[in-house]
Amino acid sequence: MNAKEKEQYLRDYSVLKNQGKSFFPYAIAKDGTMALITMLVIIFMALALGAELGPKADATTTSFVPRPEWYFFFLFELLRVIKPPALTFMASIGIPTIWLVLLLLLPFFDRGPERHPLRRPIATLAGIATIAGMAYLTVLGALAGSPNEIELQARGQEDGKLATASAGCLGCHTIGENGNAIGPELTDVGARLPRQAIARTLLNPTAPMPTYQELQQKDPEKFQDIVDFLASLK
Amino acid sequence: MKLPTPPLPKALRPKPARPGSRPPRNGSQANGSVQDLRPGTANGSGDRPSKGGGSTIDREALREKAHEVPIGIAGWLDERSGASPFARGFLYRKTPKGTNWAYTLGSATMFAFVSQAVTGVFLAMYYNPAPADAYESIARISNEVFLGEFVRGMHRWGSTVMVVLIFLHMARTFFYGAYKYPRELNWLIGVVLVVLTLAMALTGYLLPFDQRGFWATVVAVNINSSAPIMGPYLADFLRGGAEFTATTLSRFYSIHMLLVPGLIAVLIGAHLYLVAKLGITAPPWLKAEKDKALSRDEI
Ligand code: HEM
Numbered sequence: 001m002n003a004k005e006k007e008q009y010l011r012d013y014s015v016l017k018n019q020g021k022s023f024f025p026y027a028i029a030k031d032g033t034m035a036l037i038t039m040l041v042i043i044f045m046a047l048a049l050g051a052e053l054g055p056k057a058d059a060t061t062t063s064f065v066p067r068p069e070w071y072f073f074f075l076f077e078l079l080r081v082i083k084p085p086a087l088t089f090m091a092s093i094g095i096p097t098i099w100l101v102l103l104l105l106l107p108f109f110d111r112g113p114e115r116h117p118l119r120r121p122i123a124t125l126a127g128i129a130t131i132a133g134m135a136y137l138t139v140l141g142a143l144a145g146s147p148n149e150i151e152l153q154a155r156g157q158e159d160g161k162l163a164t165a166s167a168g169c170l171g172c173h174t175i176g177e178n179g180n181a182i183g184p185e186l187t188d189v190g191a192r193l194p195r196q197a198i199a200r201t202l203l204n205p206t207a208p209m210p211t212y213q214e215l216q217q218k219d220p221e222k223f224q225d226i227v228d229f230l231a232s233l234k
Numbered sequence: 235m236k237l238p239t240p241p242l243p244k245a246l247r248p249k250p251a252r253p254g255s256r257p258p259r260n261g262s263q264a265n266g267s268v269q270d271l272r273p274g275t276a277n278g279s280g281d282r283p284s285k286g287g288g289s290t291i292d293r294e295a296l297r298e299k300a301h302e303v304p305i306g307i308a309g310w311l312d313e314r315s316g317a318s319p320f321a322r323g324f325l326y327r328k329t330p331k332g333t334n335w336a337y338t339l340g341s342a343t344m345f346a347f348v349s350q351a352v353t354g355v356f357l358a359m360y361y362n363p364a365p366a367d368a369y370e371s372i373a374r375i376s377n378e379v380f381l382g383e384f385v386r387g388m389h390r391w392g393s394t395v396m397v398v399l400i401f402l403h404m405a406r407t408f409f410y411g412a413y414k415y416p417r418e419l420n421w422l423i424g425v426v427l428v429v430l431t432l433a434m435a436l437t438g439y440l441l442p443f444d445q446r447g448f449w450a451t452v453v454a455v456n457i458n459s460s461a462p463i464m465g466p467y468l469a470d471f472l473r474g475g476a477e478f479t480a481t482t483l484s485r486f487y488s489i490h491m492l493l494v495p496g497l498i499a500v501l502i503g504a505h506l507y508l509v510a511k512l513g514i515t516a517p518p519w520l521k522a523e524k525d526k527a528l529s530r531d532e533i
Contacts (some may be wrong), residue, residue, distance in 0.1 A: 001414070001415050006415055006416075009415060010416075011522075012522035013330070013513065013515075013522075015523070016332070016520055016522050017328050017330045017516070019330070019331045020328045020329045020330040020331045021328065021329060022326050022327070022328055022329075023325060023326065023327050023328070023329050024325035024326060026329070027329045027333065027337070028325075030335065030338050031338050033338075034335070034338035034339075034341065034342045034345075035341065035345040037342075038342045038345050038349075038395060038399070039349065041395060042346070042349060042388050042392045042395050043388065045387070045391035045394070046384055046386075046387030046390070046391050046392075047384070049387065049391060050387050051376065051383060051386040051387040051390040051391075053369075053372055053442055054444035054445050054446045054447075055444060056369045056443065057369065057444055057445050057447070057448030057449075058445065058448075067446060067450060068439065068450045069393075069394070069435055069439060070394075071394065071397045071398070071435070072432075072435070072436075092457045093460060093461040093465070100425070100429070103428075104422060104425050106408075106421065107413045107415075107417075107421050107422070110413075110414070111414070111415070113414075115410065115411030115414060115518035116411070116518040116519055117410070123408075124409065127408050131405065168449060171453075172453070206460075207456040207459050207460040208453050208456035208459075209453075209456065210449070210452045210453065210456060
């Protein structure tokens with residue numbers, strides 16, 4: 001907007017503003033009604049859905065399901081949709097950060113005087129696409145089953161399978177049909193990595209994977225079971 | 235020589251009469267212009283009990299004084315703070331023609347934030363951010379404290395409601411082009427508020443210290459640490475070191491209940507100041523009808 005357009009806007013706006021009503025009591029009545037509805041919705045949800053409390057956190061015997069609140073699903077799901085490991089960085093940090101910077105700078109690159117949504121098709125379409133994308137990823141995240149069920153065909157190794165399932169690896173990796181493909185697939189890690197390398201990764205993982213050092217110190221046997229089991233996957 | 239009396243400061247000048255009450259006494263009215271037909275007030279200052287011997291209780295005058303107490307309090311405050319022009323400017327500013335229900339989303343977001351603050355205060359009375367007791371203290375809130383589970387539920391679902399509302403409000407301002415001149419700064423503050431709101435959700439998730447929250451937070455912080463430049467520092471700051479330790483929990487707690495809400499409150503204040511100062515946008519499909527408005531204003 002150049003100086004003339006700015007002045008034009010301020011003039012038009014002051015005319016419309018003068019034709020409007022006083023904030024008190026007109027707008028405030030609407031705001032109050034909406035606040036009441038908000039309150040009722042919160043109370044209703046609190047009564048109907050309660051606040052569950054899962055099993056206590058335990059850094060060693062981990063049967064963790066790293067599931068965030070549903071409104072973070074779209075961020076998590078981004079990790080799953082973008083498969084190639086080289087791009088994981090883009091999914092976890094890159095895209096959200098770029099989007100955030102775009103949002104911050106929006107008023108500085110979209111400076112035209114037009115405000116009608118139908119007469120700024122690019123902005124409107126970009127907005128709708130963003131909302132649709134977030135909604136799609138959220139639904140995907142909601143439909144992804146609990147990543148903690150392991151149904152791999154038995155290959156002996158019962159202890160290792162159990163330990164692996166309860167360590168929550170499947171929150172981020174797939175083994176066979178199970179798990180989430182946030183990290184690399186583990187169905188055949190044994191073929192790709194030797195035992196030591198697997199153990200090393202468990203102890204010094206690359207982010208965002210959590211380390212299993214504590215498990216190794218507190219329950220070396222269980223740790224060993226996991227390593228054995230993974231090494232046997234070929 | 236007599237100096238001219240300076241005019242009284244605004245706050246000390248007699249207030250104009252409220253509609254329906256008596257006209258001001260003590261001669262501030264031009265002589266003979268009193269049009270009050272009610273009995274007993276024909277002669278200006280006649281109803282002062284102090285003048286009439288003091289023994290008769292003038293009920294009407296008392297009632298009138300009682301009516302004026304709130305005005306008196308407001309006046310007392312105003313004389314000392316000068317706040318009333320601000321309050322008046324805020325309350326009686328105009329909102330443009332055509333504002334609709336979508337314009338209530340911002341204040342609803344603020345209301346959800348206030349609800350979170352209030353329920354959060356009550357939760358903080360019972361919560362203990364020590365790794366050995368955090369989970370147990372939450373369980374106590376749910377099972378023993380009077381209405382504890384209800385307040386927890388409100389806090390938990392209030393967060394969902396607030397996140398939904400803030401995104402809806404953002405969508406409203408986006409599609410209405412409300413981020414354009416002269417409201418760019420308000421949009422910037424808004425984006426920071428989104429980030430802070432999500433930071434609230436993230437830090438709050440760990441506090442019950444159950445498996446779900448704990449591991450989701452571990453992964454989230456690790457994702458954070460993979461960000462370039464700031465990432466590792468931010469992750470270390472969140473964890474209070476390179477590992478999840480006992481301080482991590484109290485750190486998250488302090489961030490969740492002091493740092494971020496403080497920032498949010500300050501920024502909401504700035505946001506609202508700008509809303510009042512710049513005025514709320516008119517719906518973009520309304521065109522100002524200049525000629526009519528001008529001629530009407532001139533009449
Ligand atoms: C804690 C979060 C927030 C609160 C409490 C809040 C509150 C408000 C309120 C009460 C208004 C008045 C008009 C209305 O309700 O629509 C407003 C206007 C506005 N808000 Fe927010 N807001 C928040 C977050 C945001 C966000 C995330 C954005 C965008 C990124 C944003 C951008 C704006 C803009 C541009 C206006 C001016 C709208 C206009 O003049 O039409 N706000 N905000």
